[in-house]
Amino acid sequence: MNLYLNTAKNSVILVELREAKKVIISKEIEAKHRQAEKLIPLVDSLLKAKKKSLSDIKNIIVENKGEGFTSLRIGVTTANALAYALGAILETPKQGRVKFAKPEYERPPSITLKK
Numbered sequence: 001m002n003l004y005l006n007t008a009k010n011s012v013i014l015v016e017l018r019e020a021k022k023v024i025i026s027k028e029i030e031a032k033h034r035q036a037e038k039l040i041p042l043v044d045s046l047l048k049a050k051k052k053s054l055s056d057i058k059n060i061i062v063e064n065k066g067e068g069f070t071s072l073r074i075g076v077t078t079a080n081a082l083a084y085a086l087g088a089i090l091e092t093p094k095q096g097r098v099k100f101a102k103p104e105y106e107r108p109p110s111i112t113l114k115k
Contacts, residue, residue, distance in 0.1 A: 001052060002059040003043065003082070007035045007075030008066025015042050017050060025050055035074040057088050064092045065104040076103045 002018040013035055016026040025046050031038045047053060062079035066072045080100050083090035092101050 001056045002061060003057045003088075004061045005039070005043075005075045005079050006063040007031075007039065007071045008063045008068065010068035010071050013039055013042060013075075015039070015046055017046050017052065031071075033070070035071045039074060039078055054082075054086060057082070057086055059089045059091060060086075061091045061093065062101050064101045065094070065106065067106050069105055072103045072105065076101045 001024075002016075002020075004014075004016040004018060006014040011030060011032045012028055013031045014026070014028040016023050018024060027042060027046060029038060029042060047056075060079050060083045062076055064072070064076050079090060082088065089097060090099070090101055091097050095101075
């Protein structure tokens with residue numbers, strides 16, 4: 001089974017479970033600046049809905065290019081950690097298989113207060 005994670009936007013999270021290239025369950029939720037607290041529970045709820053467990057995940061696909069600095073980093077870090085812990089294959093849509101996914105930001109990060 002494949003797990004697809006997309007936190008490339010600041011406002012939403014998209015998670016899918018796939019068998020080969022067919023989506024078996026998909027859910028997108030609003031998560032404006034709350035990806036860190038919502039991503040893993042969302043993955044867990046989809047797994048439970050299909051009576052699957054983390055050990056059923058063999059591939060993880062993560063969107064690693066997007067608009068949000070922190071949101072993108074959360075998705076990529078989660079994908080890296082899960083792939084490592086589960087011994088799963090890690091992929092990005094443009095690079096294919098990778099050892100570790102790296103976030104690619106659409107613009108320089110703006111994480112400090114303006115003066």
